[in-house]
Amino acid sequence: MNSTNDYDVLICGAGVGGLALAVALGQQGRRVLVIDKRSKETLVHRGEFLQPRTLGILQNWGVLSTLRTRGALNIRAMQASSANGAFMGQLNYELLPGSFNYGMVHYYHETKSALYKEANSLVEIRDNTQCVDLRFNSYGEVIGARLLAGQKEYEVSARLTVAADGRTSQLRRWMGISASMYEYPHQLLGLDLEHVSHLEPVMNAFLSSKGVRVLYPMPGQRARLYVQVERGELAKIKQQGMASWREQLLRDTPALQVIAEQIPDDFAGAQLQGAWNFCSPIWTRPGFALIGDAAHYVHPAAGQVMNAAIIDAWTLASELQAAATGEHLNEREVAQALTAYGGKRPTEFAYIARLCHRMSLCCATTSPALRAFLQWCMWLNRGNKRLQYVVTYNMSGLGVRRFTRRERLYQYGLLPDPNAAVIDF
Numbered sequence: 001m002n003s004t005n006d007y008d009v010l011i012c013g014a015g016v017g018g019l020a021l022a023v024a025l026g027q028q029g030r031r032v033l034v035i036d037k038r039s040k041e042t043l044v045h046r047g048e049f050l051q052p053r054t055l056g057i058l059q060n061w062g063v064l065s066t067l068r069t070r071g072a073l074n075i076r077a078m079q080a081s082s083a084n085g086a087f088m089g090q091l092n093y094e095l096l097p098g099s100f101n102y103g104m105v106h107y108y109h110e111t112k113s114a115l116y117k118e119a120n121s122l123v124e125i126r127d128n129t130q131c132v133d134l135r136f137n138s139y140g141e142v143i144g145a146r147l148l149a150g151q152k153e154y155e156v157s158a159r160l161t162v163a164a165d166g167r168t169s170q171l172r173r174w175m176g177i178s179a180s181m182y183e184y185p186h187q188l189l190g191l192d193l194e195h196v197s198h199l200e201p202v203m204n205a206f207l208s209s210k211g212v213r214v215l216y217p218m219p220g221q222r223a224r225l226y227v228q229v230e231r232g233e234l235a236k237i238k239q240q241g242m243a244s245w246r247e248q249l250l251r252d253t254p255a256l257q258v259i260a261e262q263i264p265d266d267f268a269g270a271q272l273q274g275a276w277n278f279c280s281p282i283w284t285r286p287g288f289a290l291i292g293d294a295a296h297y298v299h300p301a302a303g304q305v306m307n308a309a310i311i312d313a314w315t316l317a318s319e320l321q322a323a324a325t326g327e328h329l330n331e332r333e334v335a336q337a338l339t340a341y342g343g344k345r346p347t348e349f350a351y352i353a354r355l356c357h358r359m360s361l362c363c364a365t366t367s368p369a370l371r372a373f374l375q376w377c378m379w380l381n382r383g384n385k386r387l388q389y390v391v392t393y394n395m396s397g398l399g400v401r402r403f404t405r406r407e408r409l410y411q412y413g414l415l416p417d418p419n420a421a422v423i424d425f
């Protein structure tokens, strides 16, 4: 424990984003303190899909092997199908260059605990410790925070304070950064299925008239099923009872017959999750940075949010490394790194967020006319490897490759694509 409570970086929040940053900075040899107001992990269905770029980062940190040892599964594609299971389109990871041409699934608590294990060997982590206020110097720059552990309140100094405190970030609000959040009109009901050994290594989105149903295999012969429900609908569903709801679900989405017997008999293990889209207009202030859900969020069915948190951590740590001249960071180096991080990462993320928003609307819409149009576009492009590659590349986290105007015309079927079979690496 650092007796002076003086650090290079203070990370508020030990979710996946905060722990990822702790690993990256710990491996650079920085003095880092991570705090979290929670003391123990609750088991939640979230952040289970790791995109190819994230796998490369986790490999670099030496964390990927832990996940593999703990049974993580490779996923070769994210696929959209009709309610009957007819193929409509896919993000085909096998098209990607490099060795990470696949995604991976594991339980959120496993990814978090693999990061925690590595971070804990490198930096100081204090659980049960809440950030209750930020500290500023006379120029308005952040110089640390006030922390509360039990009854004891104390001050910590840091060249950089990072808000990794989740979607409803208090630190973001204390900095006066307001982020307007779009809440989707639906929610996702997550079910844990047991004894499922027959699913392909694919994340499948079935587009039904009642919205999207996402199904994918999980380690330990299990599977995850997310069912789109209207906000407030769960109470009615519970009243209706599982047997009758399951019957209706299989009628709406006959493709789910493959797991009909594995759908649980009650809602005991079911979890309801909301869906939002937002991107903070400002990610940095002097001595302060936002990462992860505190900075942004997209629809969880896009399988992006946790990955974006890890890429934020990687980018910020890389900029700090590039600016550093010695073992410890000074204010000038932090300012230089924040300019680079705040200039690059939000623009990159905003493009991916727009893409995710469009894809989510496309998959989740229950409007018959819109469904027919969007699904026609997907059907039209189902064999277009070039467009498939561009979308897969963007969604895999490898970078941003914007669609040209001409490609948009191909997408909407307004022009035939003469190079549909040619992948432009």
Ligand SMILES: Cc1cc2nc3c(=O)[nH]c(=O)nc-3n(C[C@H](O)[C@H](O)[C@H](O)COP(=O)(O)OP(=O)(O)OC[C@H]3O[C@@H](n4cnc5c(N)ncnc54)[C@H](O)[C@@H]3O)c2cc1C
Binding pocket: 012, 013, 014, 015, 016, 017, 018, 035, 036, 037, 038, 045, 046, 047, 048, 049, 050, 108, 129, 130, 131, 132, 164, 165, 166, 167, 170, 188, 273, 274, 291, 292, 293, 294, 300, 301, 302, 303, 304, 305, 306, 307, 308, 309
């Ligand atoms: C239904 C659902 C499905 C999802 N599926 C996916 C998916 O497939 N793929 C994907 O990439 N992502 C997914 N996500 C998102 C993913 O879970 C998050 O993006 C990821 O956990 C990263 O979050 P974070 O570390 O930024 O914040 P969080 O995980 O929210 O962590 C914030 C931490 O900060 C702590 N904290 C808060 N306030 C304070 C304070 N004042 N002082 C100290 N500590 C504080 C909290 O206790 C918490 O531990 C999903 C989310 C949902 C809801």
